[in-house]
Amino acid sequence: MNLSPFVKPERIILALHADSQRETLQKLIQSLVAADIVTDEEEFLRDIERREAEVTTVMENSIAIPHARSHAVRRLGLAIGITGELGGIRFNPESDAESKLLFCIAIPSFAPTSHIPLLQSIAKFSHDPKRVEKILKSKTPAGAARCLVSFKG
Amino acid sequence: MSAWLESGTGPTVTPSTIHRESALLAEIEKLLELQELEIVRKESRIVHGESPTSESVGNKIETMRAGINKDVLSRYDRISVHGPGVVRIHKHGMCLGCNLAIPQGDLNRMTTGKTEPVCPHCGRFLSLLEI
Numbered sequence: 645m646n647l648s649p650f651v652k653p654e655r656i657i658l659a660l661h662a663d664s665q666r667e668t669l670q671k672l673i674q675s676l677v678a679a680d681i682v683t684d685e686e687e688f689l690r691d692i693e694r695r696e697a698e699v700t701t702v703m704e705n706s707i708a709i710p711h712a713r714s715h716a717v718r719r720l721g722l723a724i725g726i727t728g729e730l731g732g733i734r735f736n737p738e739s740d741a742e743s744k745l746l747f748c749i750a751i752p753s754f755a756p757t758s759h760i761p762l763l764q765s766i767a768k769f770s771h772d773p774k775r776v777e778k779i780l781k782s783k784t785p786a787g788a789a790r791c792l793v794s795f796k797g
Numbered sequence: 798m799s800a801w802l803e804s805g806t807g808p809t810v811t812p813s814t815i816h817r818e819s820a821l822l823a824e825i826e827k828l829l830e831l832q833e834l835e836i837v838r839k840e841s842r843i844v845h846g847e848s849p850t851s852e853s854v855g856n857k858i859e860t861m862r863a864g865i866n867k868d869v870l871s872r873y874d875r876i877s878v879h880g881p882g883v884v885r886i887h888k889h890g891m892c893l894g895c896n897l898a899i900p901q902g903d904l905n906r907m908t909t910g911k912t913e914p915v916c917p918h919c920g921r922f923l924s925l926l927e928i
Binding site: 698699700703709711756757 | 832833836837839840841843844845850854880881884885887893
């Protein structure tokens with residue numbers, strides 16, 4: 645799948661630093677609110693926390709893909725957070741695993757399975773250690789976006 | 798399968814019909830939960846592969862399926878092959894599965910339990926919570 649319609653430099657946060665899952669999500673969701681993808685920050689935050697409590701989306705390789713279906717979402721959207729050299733974020737409070745690369749997917753409730761191809765692409769990307777290492781070393785949001793867009797998974 | 802599930806035409810409305818259609822409304826809310834869990838399992842398989850987590854979601858799904866009327870479930874399974882089997886209704890009376898407007902008269906009959914809550918255009922079960 646071509647990721648270019650979803651990957652926008654303005655929705656990529658470099659040097660993301662947060663002390664909790666909630667703070668991380670708030671920072672990621674703000675970029676989705678700014679792009680008018682999410683209409684109600686609090687509602688989407690609640691939905692994503694509920695989904696995260698059901699089954700965690702933290703992967704073993706320092707990657708997390710938090711996502712949720714919500715009435716507060718107007719269209720399918722993606723925000724990306726990269727921690728860089730600041731170290732990982734303990735995204736799942738029940739696990740010690742730290743996440744350095746976070747993909748936050750906003751899914752409209754009227755199209756509950758519209759994100760599946762996007763999720764598959766991101767999961768495929770995440771299983772390629774060289775590409776993950778490259779994106780983690782990105783100096784600019786545009787560079788990180790290029791790294792993702794060049795992936796044809 | 799029951800005639801009221803199969804029939805496309807409106808049956809004669811009797812108190813027992815209303816009771817049956819109201820029971821279907823409760824089943825539809827269960828179907829919504831089931832649909833959400835099935836999506837979560839699909840997501841979990843993509844993210845984690847076949848793992849104990851996906852298995853535990855699978856067990857929840859089986860438990861939930863056991864508590865749903867078999868006729869309703871088999872109809873849901875048939876529709877689900879082509880996308881969501883249950884959808885909510887937009888506040889302006891539009892089916893969020895096929896994006897077509899549902900006639901107000903049909904909506905009134907659905908909300909009062911006189912007819913089954915099914916989209917007249919695409920056949921998906923409709924959750925009437927938004928109305």
